Amino acid sequence: MRASQDDFAAHIRDPERHPAPAGIDPRRMQVYRDLFFNNVSRLLAGNFPVIRRVYGSRWPALVRDFYRGHGCRTPLFPELPREFLRWLEDSGGREPWLPELAHYEWVELALQVSEARADDVPHDRLDVPRMDVAAALLAGRPLLSPLAWPLAYAWPVHRIGPDFLPEEPPASPTLVLLHRGADGGVRFHAPNPLAWRLLQRLDEAPSLSGRAQLEALADEAGAAPDDAFIARGLDMLRNWHRDGIVPGVRR
Known part of the structure; x- marks a missing residue:
């Protein structure tokens, strides 16, 4: 048999x-x-x-x-x-771009079926009335949601199609952020390099406060960690918190 x-x-x-x-x-x-x-x-x-x-x-x-x-x-x-x-x-x-294109198409399904939850990492959601969310994000340790995935591709995977088949990768990588929202939908974002690196840093250096993350980011970028730089970084953190990409700060 x-x-x-x-x-x-x-x-x-x-x-x-x-x-x-x-x-x-x-x-x-x-x-x-x-x-x-x-x-x-x-x-x-x-x-x-x-x-x-x-x-x-x-x-x-x-x-x-x-x-x-x-x-x-x-x-x-x-x-x-x-x-x-x-x-x-x-x-x-x-085609040299085929594996990355396949990953770009597959990863949406992977995030949709992921069993990860934001609550897998203990954190405070910062949803207490009258809480100063900005101050909490700077003083606390911002958490990148397990359902927010920053990705980088050598090829412009978001543009490849029957009418565009690149022969050489561009000089700059294609940076993408995938996020599964509370409604279960997966959304694609195209962060600029500085924002993408901050997202990556939140996962790489979870012990740092929001302010320390922004200061380290400024150092990497060769910029002064002045009030203007911190303010721009804080705006990103607040927007991500609003969208659930940074659901809160680690306990």
Whole structure:
């Protein structure tokens, strides 16, 4: 029985190299082949719509290569997009921007299904009436929400499509912030380099107060940590607090 199952699975994945198991009607076998492959193709097309449009008529061949050659690490069907991303990262030999584009398309799903919660890290929400939120953000240790992900890509993944296929990465990386709001929706933001670095610092140096973070940021940027710089940084922290990206300060 096990041998028959292995033969069946091998044929479904790679019918050109593995003959159909004996004793099965060829028409029924064709139904199985089409059903399995089309289900995988539709699922991946739904999660990677830009890649699907870029590849056009070549899409089935790309899916077939994955379907035939990748050994999945999980039996869970919803994890298939992550497996496709792993395969693109590991197999190489295609457009150099393809793995980053795939990650950019996959990460929205990853954040949507993430089981992380802002309350995973003990913090004060700063929602007490008449609280001086600005003072608390400067004196306390601002918390970057576990549902806010700053990302950097070498390629302009937000612009790639059938009409724009870059040949060389730009001089500056593409900086992105993904955030899942209280309504469950995932939003994409395009922070400037200084804001993106501050977001990154909140996670890298969680022991620093908001003021210390801004002073360190100024030092990195070669700027004076004067009142004007602190005020601009505080505006960012307050806006992020309003949007839930910085839900409060660590306890």
